[in-house]
Amino acid sequence: MQMTAREQKVLDQTIEIVLDRGSAIIAERHDILTRMIEDDIAESEREALAQRFLHLGIQWHLLTATGQTKH
Numbered sequence: 001m002q003m004t005a006r007e008q009k010v011l012d013q014t015i016e017i018v019l020d021r022g023s024a025i026i027a028e029r030h031d032i033l034t035r036m037i038e039d040d041i042a043e044s045e046r047e048a049l050a051q052r053f054l055h056l057g058i059q060w061h062l063l064t065a066t067g068q069t070k071h
Contacts, residue, residue, distance in 0.1 A: 003011065
């Protein structure tokens with residue numbers, strides 16, 4: 001069955017709208033996921049840094065408790 005020129009135009013416009021909206025949704029989801037991943041990485045980095053400071057604090061405490069520092 002042959003489409004009329006008007007039907008073809010409406011179909012083309014509909015496809016263009018769907019693709020534009022789909023692209024916008026994908027871009028939005030990508031941005032959200034990227035932020036979530038960055039937040040997870042930042043949280044992991046903060047946790048690792050906190051663990052490192054805790055470890056250094058324990059080391060410092062042990063050194064001062066055993067008199068191995070001038071402090």
